[in-house]
Amino acid sequence: GAVVSQHPSRVICKSGTSVKIECRSLDFQATTMFWYRQFPKQSLMLMATSNEGSKATYEQGVEKDKFLINHASLTLSTLTVTSAHPEDSSFYICSALTGAYEQYFGPGTRLTVT
Amino acid sequence: GQNIDQPTEMTATEGAIVQINCTYQTSGFNGLFWYQQHAGEAPTFLSYNVLDGLEEKGRFSSFLSRSKGYSYLLLKELQMKDSASYLCAVTDSNYQLIWGAGTKLIIKP
Numbered sequence: 001g002a003v004v005s006q007h008p009s010r011v012i013c014k015s016g017t018s019v020k021i022e023c024r025s026l027d028f029q030a031t032t033m034f035w036y037r038q039f040p041k042q043s044l045m046l047m048a049t050s051n052e053g054s055k056a057t058y059e060q061g062v063e064k065d066k067f068l069i070n071h072a073s074l075t076l077s078t079l080t081v082t083s084a085h086p087e088d089s090s091f092y093i094c095s096a097l098t099g100a101y102e103q104y105f106g107p108g109t110r111l112t113v114t
Numbered sequence: 115g116q117n118i119d120q121p122t123e124m125t126a127t128e129g130a131i132v133q134i135n136c137t138y139q140t141s142g143f144n145g146l147f148w149y150q151q152h153a154g155e156a157p158t159f160l161s162y163n164v165l166d167g168l169e170e171k172g173r174f175s176s177f178l179s180r181s182k183g184y185s186y187l188l189l190k191e192l193q194m195k196d197s198a199s200y201l202c203a204v205t206d207s208n209y210q211l212i213w214g215a216g217t218k219l220i221i222k223p
Contacts, residue, residue: 044157104159105156105157105158105159108155
């Protein structure tokens with residue numbers, strides 16, 4: 001099946017620094033990628049929809065200047081958490097859309113901001 | 115607004131059968147998914163229903179009734195490794211996934 005990778009899998013950073021998370025579709029081209037975050041014991045929350053070659057569409061309440069998304073190619077989307085704070089600590093998951101409905105998820109990135 | 119409801123937690127016995135229900139109210143409908151998520155991991159695709167009826171896939175089956183806004187995931191011959199959270203998600207008219215909060219399934223020996 002289709003494979004989506006994320007890097008890094010875990011990251012610990014200091015408050016005020018920026019962190020970049022990469023999401024790659026390894027064996028297919030994804031014109032659309034989604035970024036989610038998941039707090040403990042909560043469902044996935046869609047942050048933004050990333051389309052190759054255009055600006056990401058952010059969900060209501062998600063700060064686009066804080067969560068920078070770049071979808072530079074058909075196989076790579078990046079999420080940069082700028083000026084991270086402890087409340088940004090979360091599990092960030094990307095998914096890539098292939099076809100009309102198939103979404104394949106990356107393994108997730110655990111971000112801890114100290 | 116868009117809403118998906120599923121039970122918060124369920125407990126079942128190894129070897130038994132369990133049914134996890136999901137009801138939804140969304141802006142349009144382009145399919146319903148069930149995902150399995152183990153703690154600390156990303157969700158894993160289990161099933162997809164877009165037409166009414168039952169889809170069987172090994173020990174797992176998923177049912178959909180679009181007129182009732184209702185689906186269930188049926189797990190047979192439960193194994194300890196089936197202990198996980200089961201997420202119901204609906205694709206709306208914009209093909210975005212609307213997620214339920216997940217049902218934590220606890221399997222006891």
